[in-house]
Amino acid sequence: MDTDAPRILVADDEQLIREVLADFLSMEGFHVRTAADGREAIGELSRAPYDLVLSDLKMPNMGGLELLGAIQENTPNVVTVIMTGFGTVETAIHAMKQGAYDYILKPFKMEEVVQTIRRALEQQRLKSENLRLKEALSLYKVSEAIATSLSLDQVMDTVIDAAHDEILADQVAIYLKDGEGGFYERLNSTRESESERVAPRLREVRIEALAENFPEEEKLITHDGECEAWLTQADRPSPASLMATQMRVRGEVSGYLVAVSYADGRRFTEGQRKLLSMVGNRGSAAIENAKLYENLQATFRQTIRGLASAIDKMDRYTAGHSERVANYAAMIARKLDMDEPQVEIVRQAALMHDIGKIGCVMNLNKPGKLSESEYDEFKHHPGYGKDILEPIAFLHPIIPGVHFHHERWDGHGYPLGLEAQEIPIIARIISVADTYDAMTSDRAYRRALPHEVATGEIERCCGSQFDPDIAHPFLERIEEHREELRSNPPAASSDADET
Ligand SMILES: [Fe+2]
Missing domain, CATH: 1.10.3210.10 (Hypothetical protein af1432)
Structure with missing residues (x-):
């Protein structure tokens, strides 16, 4: 089996349909798995990446509409095609309004299924290409802005602005190492989100997308150390979603860039996680340069001030x-x-x-x-x-x-x-x-x-x-x-x- 073959998940409560579709689509070169209802499908989607879900509308436990909703929420890159009988065409049209790509009427012809799937995948490919281009463009804009900033404050502002604008975070903070084993909050900026604010209440904070191989001693910032203190401050509501990325200089952690969303139910996407990590990468080098430059300037100024006063004293x-x-x-x-x-x-x-x-x-x-x-x-x-x-x-x-x-x-x-x-x-x-x-x-x-x-x-x-x-x-x-x-x-x- 070609490992690059598009991955399709077939969700249908009728075993015969699942088997026929799986056999036929496999022969067409697709990589196919099946699920007996929406709930099983969600489980499968969380285990492996898929390109397309072909789902029946009426299934026990969880039907096609609900499954579609969950896909839109959690894995929006997966395209959904609905299968339905004559009696439920209205519902199928409703599903398309909810974001399904197309619907197929049962009983179907296999060629029709394959054609629809190929069209859906092609549209998906174009969409994700477009998304990648947009990501690359944002990143280019951010990199350029960071590279042209000279002072430390300017670099910080640019990094924070980029995180606000490109990642659509409600709050962004930069923590830098204080050189004494701790961190200090260098900048923390909140913007008013159009979405409703959640009332402060205790709930589990989802920490997403921490860098892999997070060293044990560095965990304090995002687990129970500094960051916990930051998250539980009385005047700040509990985040709905939080991402932190390490800022590294010459292989050493120099700080963290943290983005928070407060809007209920809003999760940062994989693309936003990548973008934050890239902003963090670009930012850390620029921050280090600005720090060195500012130190150098301060040293020069001090020296020259000393010289000026020595001349006065002559x-x-x-x-x-x-x-x-x-x-x-x-x-x-x-x-x-x-x-x-x-x-x-x-x-x-x-x-x-x-x-x-x-x-x-x-x-x-x-x-x-x-x-x-x-x-x-x-x-x-x-x-x-x-x-x-x-x-x-x-x-x-x-x-x-x-x-x-x-x-x-x-x-x-x-x-x-x-x-x-x-x-x-x-x-x-x-x-x-x-x-x-x-x-x-x-x-x-x-x-x-x-x-x-x-x-x-x-x-x-x-x-x-x-x-x-x-x-x-x-x-x-x-x-x-x-x-x-x-x-x-x-x-x-x-x-x-x-x-
Ligand atoms: Fe003079």
């Missing part, structure tokens, strides 16, 4: 300068309605604006002003800063701020003498913040100027040194800031108010 007069400039610059960026990621870039650039001083070998700490040659050397620091940051790809967005913070609106600045809008906005912002802080702090050659003198000077230099569209919002914002500090003084001395 000159006792500029201690804390970079931090304060970063605060003022972020204030301006927010005042200009920049979005938070942009504000963060402005802040980072301001923090590192003088990083290039590391390349200037003269003594910045000497009393009095720099000599002309020293000043020429000093003017190289924005370029040195750019050279320092250039090899680090993710710091590229802050380079314009570092490189051009000494350019002037009127084009008389350095290093390139850029003018007006040619100067990147981030550098125009840092220029104002830097000058305000320099004026309001003590310097080797003079005492700190009062706030009013500094703001007057910025006002005076609008349109020459500064972009008026940056300087004016700053002047407004700094007054608001001082007002805020006056009405709500910080416990410790503030870095951002140094007048």
Whole structure:
């Protein structure tokens, strides 16, 4: 017998019909089994996969309609053909409305049965091919979205969205290993389902589709450990169906992706199980990458922050300068309605604006002003800063701020003498913040100027040194800031108010 032959289950309470059909269909090359009623058929369907059920309408224990209902519910990929006598054609038509593919009138001709079965199988083949294409398409969409997400939060959101949309889960959660032998819930998202919510009550939770060879020590998440706690929380109803898939990195379990359906009687299908497992696979690699990337970024930022503060400390007069400039610059960026990621870039650039001083070998700490040659050397620091940051790809967005913070609106600045809008906005912002802080702090050659003198000077230099569209919002914002500090003084001395 050809093992790839379509598998047919014949359900009929008349033994003769079962035998005749089994013999004949076997000769036609089908793989055939028989059942004497609906209940037996259901048992057989749960034991082995079938492509088609040929069922009598009237049988003891369980008839054809009820069997059809059970097939639709549990094994919707199996196509059903109903056999019926003349008296029950109405019921057979009803069965077709319920999802049966076709009906055959008894007594039947064998050729007619075979033709109907072949048509039904062909239609089934097309349907499942279509389904596979749809699955592949969803997976492609998900993979693409995950691959283009860079931050950890973005990856998590994409994985969760994919699970919600493609799997139609009511609730999706990601658990990641905490590195101390436990798990933590990294993200848990519920969406309102159109279907009715089940009231919280105790009942057996069906845990479907756990990965094969689930290691004993990992069971806590889906059996009685963390996940049980999650499932039995008072504000969450008991799930009707639950799937969990392992997320693995280099062969190790790094977490779990859990999808839950609350709609009464709704079970996740095999296709949804596969999809969850694929989303979990794609997601775990992306989550790991994002984690590594975020760690790397944090390490770089810390190092550079350390360098910036070391440079400030080379000159006792500029201690804390970079931090304060970063605060003022972020204030301006927010005042200009920049979005938070942009504000963060402005802040980072301001923090590192003088990083290039590391390349200037003269003594910045000497009393009095720099000599002309020293000043020429000093003017190289924005370029040195750019050279320092250039090899680090993710710091590229802050380079314009570092490189051009000494350019002037009127084009008389350095290093390139850029003018007006040619100067990147981030550098125009840092220029104002830097000058305000320099004026309001003590310097080797003079005492700190009062706030009013500094703001007057910025006002005076609008349109020459500064972009008026940056300087004016700053002047407004700094007054608001001082007002805020006056009405709500910080416990410790503030870095951002140094007048
Ligand atoms: Fe500078």
